[in-house]
Amino acid sequence: MTHQPSGAAPHPHRAGRLSARILSSPIGLAWVRGREMELMHRAMGFAALGFLTLVPLLVVVAAADPASGQGFARWLGQALGVSQASQDEVESLFGMPGTALQRTTAFGLAALTVFGLTFGSAVQTGYEKVWDLPTARWHTMWRHVVFLALLVFCLLVFVNTPIPSDPAIAAAAATLGDLTGTALFFWIAQRLLLGGRVRWQALLPGAVLTALALLGLRVFSQFVFSPLIASNAVTYGPFGTVLVLQSWLVGVGVVVYGGALVGRLVHEGRVRRRLERELLS
Template sequence: MPPAPDTPDDGGPARPGRRPLRPPHRLPTSLIGLAWNRGREMELMHRAMGFAALSFLTLVPLLVVVAAADLGSGEGFARWLVQGLGVSEVPEGEIEQLFGVPGRALQRTTALGLAALAAFGVTFGSAVQTGYERVWALPPARWHTMWRHVVWLAVLVAVLLLFVTTPSPAESSALETALVTVGDTTGVFLFFWWSQRLLLCGRIRWRALAPGAAATALGLLGLRVFSQFVFSPLIASSAVTYGPFGTVLILQSWLVGVGFVVYGGALVGRLVHEQRGRP
């Protein structure tokens, strides 16, 4: 009687003359491995560099004019960057020298120029929306959703105005610094939670967007601490070596970091949501 054909291995001891079956190839399921693969698929670094270029060309000129019109502060856009970077006194002077006098920027801006700046700012909002859509693998939104870019830009400017009015950590006690940091982080979390919901046109639930907003808020907090120890001395040394161009180079690098955190935080949030939903 001919021998029976081999049957699939049921996990028992290997029989003589039979080769044990190899386990199937396992894809990287860790959060770090998934984040690395997804980041390469969506070209995260290229999008971060595009974020920096667009923000410097379209958003920064608008913020310069808006900051100059802030009568309560009166210190202009340089004050915004100093607060965001958390730099010391020497780099602060280089940044203020780079962006000039706030009143002069406001006096030389016409209504047509302000409208053009606003239109460019809306283009920046469209780019952020495209990045979020790539993170969640969604099709592009329809053209009639452009009003969301205008609303997002207006809220962004309002949030920056509120951020710059908070006391500087160097001028506060330890308790006040901790409270301001917690308040800023909470505000950033709420803003990016709402931003994803708005720019994605409500196609993703609030619960799914919360991890991404939390990752973005913590990432920006870490970037601010990193800036104090790395970008602050680099601004001072680059200004001596390359002049104003050195300051621009460091600021552009900082904006690349901001874009990486914004898109990367949303990507990590999606992965956390997927991992949490798995049995």
């Protein structure tokens, strides 16, 4: 009988079984499906279109309502989890909202509309890839308009919600309100953009996971993006803040698509366990 010497490479069958076990695990499945749908590529597209759409749109809305402009800047700073110094740099992006509406041309509004519809189309395509659905027909483009309007409406609700005076209560209420509102928004947005082709019950795990992951991204931003904004603002000026904001939007894109993807895996696992119980009963 021969013995495998110590330090030798593992048996190929054992390595194959280990690889198959890892790939069949929830983390492995999420990794494989994420690569299949080109998650990072779609997240970068989400960031580019989101920046071209959301920031100009929020500036225009802020021009119509200066109080909302301050609220948008505050909400964006809270979403980034930045310090007070970095918060001031973020607020400088909305520094003169009153002149934005006066200087906005018809061509600028038309370009903003096109980018907005393209942004909604990109999010819809990402969700379709998550659920392996065919591309929706062209006449469903009205859903992109509704999605964009719903997004602006939810942001207006967030920034105009009164904040309790007590700091502890305010932090708890803000966290609970953000989680609930974000989960509700992504639950409705998935159903809307997918054209009702996936049931509400199947979409709920993805919406909840997306809201939780965005909260985790906020915590991560406190340690990474907040100091970057402060340092880049000194080195590059306002352009440094834009670079950090763009990087944060890439993270948001990963969370939006990744949360929906993991939510589908959670739903499929629940359905599989239910079927196994029914077979055994």
